[in-house]
Amino acid sequence: GQQVMQIPQYQHVQEGEDFTTYCNSSTTLSNIQWYKQRPGGHPVFLIQLVKSGEVKKQKRLTFQFGEAKKNSSLHITATQTTDVGTYFCVGGSQGNLIFGKGTKLSVKP
Amino acid sequence: DTEVTQTPKHLVMGMTNKKSLKCEQHMGHRAMYWYKQKAKKPPELMFVYSYEKLSINESVPSRFSPECPNSSLLNLHLHALQPEDSALYLCASSQDGEETQYFGPGTRLLVL
Numbered sequence: 001g002q003q004v005m006q007i008p009q010y011q012h013v014q015e016g017e018d019f020t021t022y023c024n025s026s027t028t029l030s031n032i033q034w035y036k037q038r039p040g041g042h043p044v045f046l047i048q049l050v051k052s053g054e055v056k057k058q059k060r061l062t063f064q065f066g067e068a069k070k071n072s073s074l075h076i077t078a079t080q081t082t083d084v085g086t087y088f089c090v091g092g093s094q095g096n097l098i099f100g101k102g103t104k105l106s107v108k109p
Numbered sequence: 110d111t112e113v114t115q116t117p118k119h120l121v122m123g124m125t126n127k128k129s130l131k132c133e134q135h136m137g138h139r140a141m142y143w144y145k146q147k148a149k150k151p152p153e154l155m156f157v158y159s160y161e162k163l164s165i166n167e168s169v170p171s172r173f174s175p176e177c178p179n180s181s182l183l184n185l186h187l188h189a190l191q192p193e194d195s196a197l198y199l200c201a202s203s204q205d206g207e208e209t210q211y212f213g214p215g216t217r218l219l220v221l
Contacts, residue, residue: 033209033210035212041214042197042199042212042213042214042215043152043199043210043212044212045209045210045211045212048208048209088151090210095205096165097154097210099151099152099153099154100151101150101151102151104149
């Protein structure tokens with residue numbers, strides 16, 4: 001079946017360092033979404049990418065959607081302790097949403 | 110109103126109990142979802158309702174029974190659960206099947 005692979009599973013960084021998480025889909029996606037889940041919280045929508053090669057920025061966060069619409073990345077510049085949480089990519093395909101396994105980010109002050 | 114509400118926040122139940130989880134949204138969304146999330150795992154889709162009709166049932170055991178009384182409400186009826194069913198149960202809604210999903214805060218369920 002359709003799968004969305006996400007790496008790394010865990011990332012520990014020093015505050016101020018950059019962070020990137022990557023997603024790859026086994027099939028072409030119609031869109032990709034990113035969610036953040038804080039410890040003890042629920043997933044919160046960050047952004048949706050729809051177009052091939054699309055790049056969107058939200059302050060220190062940069063999201064990319066690959067040209068083939070099968071991969072995506074989230075890059076955080078100069079991480080802060082407030083960035084702690086698990087970041088999920090979610091691929092949209094054929095009317096369904098497929099969750100990646102998430103990348104858990106921890107930030108050491 | 111961009112909020113999805115869920116009640117209760119926490120639930121402890123025995124294996125012989127019957128309980129219900131409730132979810133509500135007033136964003137006019139036509140798709141509503143139940144997810145189960147175990148610790149350190151992504152949410153697993155259980156059920157999808159589209160226009161108040163069950164459109165997806167991901168091979169969920171019959172001890173979980175969803176209900177959509179109207180376009181704003183979604184219930185999950187629980188009966189004869191097992192300890193391994195203990196998890197965070199998340200409700201979400203979206204305009205349609207591939208649009209942004211808005212998640213509720215979840216119900217933390219413990220089955221003893």
